[in-house]
Amino acid sequence: AQSVSQHNHHVILSEAASLELGCNYSYGGTVNLFWYVQYPGQHLQLLLKYFSGDPLVKGIKGFEAEFIKSKFSFNLRKPSVQWSDTAEYFCAVKAGGYQKVTFGTGTKLQVIP
Amino acid sequence: KAGVTQTPRYLIKTRGQQVTLSCSPISGHRSVSWYQQTPGQGLQFLFEYFSETQRNKGNFPGRFSGRQFSNSRSEMNVSTLELGDSALYLCASSLARTGGNTGELFFGEGSRLTVL
Numbered sequence: 656a657q658s659v660s661q662h663n664h665h666v667i668l669s670e671a672a673s674l675e676l677g678c679n680y681s682y683g684g685t686v687n688l689f690w691y692v693q694y695p696g697q698h699l700q701l702l703l704k705y706f707s708g709d710p711l712v713k714g715i716k717g718f719e720a721e722f723i724k725s726k727f728s729f730n731l732r733k734p735s736v737q738w739s740d741t742a743e744y745f746c747a748v749k750a751g752g753y754q755k756v757t758f759g760t761g762t763k764l765q766v767i768p
Numbered sequence: 769k770a771g772v773t774q775t776p777r778y779l780i781k782t783r784g785q786q787v788t789l790s791c792s793p794i795s796g797h798r799s800v801s802w803y804q805q806t807p808g809q810g811l812q813f814l815f816e817y818f819s820e821t822q823r824n825k826g827n828f829p830g831r832f833s834g835r836q837f838s839n840s841r842s843e844m845n846v847s848t849l850e851l852g853d854s855a856l857y858l859c860a861s862s863l864a865r866t867g868g869n870t871g872e873l874f875f876g877e878g879s880r881l882t883v884l
Contacts, residue, residue: 697877701873704870756813758803
């Protein structure tokens, strides 16, 4: 069964600092990968996705993620965070066919002005 | 296009009662998934429905059940509520096809259940 690990549970950064959130998954086959974000008081929404092709994918609000197949990783990055990036971030993976979407436990990011 | 709508948004129940939560997916989306979100546990998969058929089921006890109607709307039911069932229940729809779906989910705002 597929599983997802997010190593950082709570991250505190100052504005303009760089961000990298780790995500590793366990599944030997082809997967689709996602990062979702949940801003305070809002519903979960898609930040970016990887299906195939260029392993460096760009999402909304300046976020990007890199798929490294050999490391089973899909880390999320942003060069300079803003206070408005304060949210909880979830990594998710889906194998092919009828497999469910499996989420990590989430990382709470707090950006200090 | 309207998003995923979940009702009720908040509810309080006592142990032993049952609860039914409703989800209306985005128009044209035939797949509906349900997740339980609790602090520290992330999103735990409950089940997925596609064209009125349960296509996937998570590791929850039989007290948790669901169904999907011909218009793709879905309901989930929890019977004999326990304190540990207190959580945010999220519904997500997706543009699935018969052979599966990409996994891109569109979430509702959730139904926050408190069990006293």
